Amino acid sequence: MNHNTSPSTSTSTEHPVSTHSVFGAPCWVSLTSRDLKAAEEFYTAVLGWQWRTAKLGDQFRIAMVGEAPVAGIAAVAAMWQMAVAWTPYFAVRSADEAVSRVRERGGTAAVGPISLAPGRAALLADRDGATFGIWEGALFSDWETWREVSPAFIRLHTRDAFDAAIFYGEVLEWASDCPGCCEVHYEGGEVVLRSRGDVVARIVSGALEAAPDPTIRPHWQVHFAVDDPAACARDAERHGGSILHRSPDMVVLRDPDGAQFTVTSHHAR
Numbered sequence: 001m002n003h004n005t006s007p008s009t010s011t012s013t014e015h016p017v018s019t020h021s022v023f024g025a026p027c028w029v030s031l032t033s034r035d036l037k038a039a040e041e042f043y044t045a046v047l048g049w050q051w052r053t054a055k056l057g058d059q060f061r062i063a064m065v066g067e068a069p070v071a072g073i074a075a076v077a078a079m080w081q082m083a084v085a086w087t088p089y090f091a092v093r094s095a096d097e098a099v100s101r102v103r104e105r106g107g108t109a110a111v112g113p114i115s116l117a118p119g120r121a122a123l124l125a126d127r128d129g130a131t132f133g134i135w136e137g138a139l140f141s142d143w144e145t146w147r148e149v150s151p152a153f154i155r156l157h158t159r160d161a162f163d164a165a166i167f168y169g170e171v172l173e174w175a176s177d178c179p180g181c182c183e184v185h186y187e188g189g190e191v192v193l194r195s196r197g198d199v200v201a202r203i204v205s206g207a208l209e210a211a212p213d214p215t216i217r218p219h220w221q222v223h224f225a226v227d228d229p230a231a232c233a234r235d236a237e238r239h240g241g242s243i244l245h246r247s248p249d250m251v252v253l254r255d256p257d258g259a260q261f262t263v264t265s266h267h268a269r
Contacts, residue, residue, distance in 0.1 A: 022091055022196070023178060024193075025193070026089065027089055029154070030071065030133065032074050034075060039255070040061060042256055059076055086260070088201075090134050092136055093136070098172070101171045119137025130219050134172075154221065155204060156219075159218060161204055168203075169184060224264065233263070249264060250263060250264040
């Protein structure tokens with residue numbers, strides 16, 4: 001089976017110099033897990049990923065599609081008392097400024113900003129509790145190249161799409177005058193984020209006229225582009241995962257450790 005994610009990186013330990021021009025867009029996804037070996041085996045079986053070591057230590061791995069880095073795994077859920085989950089990271093000009101904007105708007109900072117070997121990162125939550133990360137620094141590879149093997153997109157399931165769009169727009173400088181920023185549109189009942197014309201994220205909360213749904217636990221869902229979602233689902237079940245929902249073009253899965261993700265047909269991107 002096949003495919004999918006990507007990262008960002010940097011150079012100096014204090015304030016890495018960004019060498020790209022894409023800001024506010026998703027640039028990496030990372031899995032927080034409890035068992036590194038089990039996660040490697042599962043995602044190799046389901047998505048065909050290969051692995052290389054990361055500079056951060058023995059509990060970290062980088063998933064590869066061919067020569068392209070696509071995702072990270074950090075086996076630190078138990079050690080750091082964090083939830084097992086897939087988390088998207090957004091490219092920002094300044095991690096410190098982005099964290100300040102999150103706090104000013106009612107969000108929280110769980111970790112960081114911290115200096116990592118290639119850049120600076122922070123793990124945050126919006127004011128409804130959805131977890132996301134930010135990244136300051138140069139990308140691991142060309143952004144367009146990453147997009148070819150990256151998640152098809154990420155989607156925020158939340159209680160109020162427009163309120164969430166305002167929050168993220170202010171934090172990540174969407175629809176601003178900043179060069180390289182993302183465009184925000186309302187399309188097909190969803191708030192849609194575009195970068196260089198590509199759809200890179202969606203925010204959904206139900207019908208436009210509907211009141212915010214108090215039963216939704218806001219979260220970012222990562223969609224991986226694959227050739228055959230049904231085959232991925234069968235492989236996931238064979239290797240200890242479970243199917244949460246299926247449709248002709250996509251299947252929502254849970255890995256053996258409990259992390260939820262979606263496999264989406266390439267043509268549905």
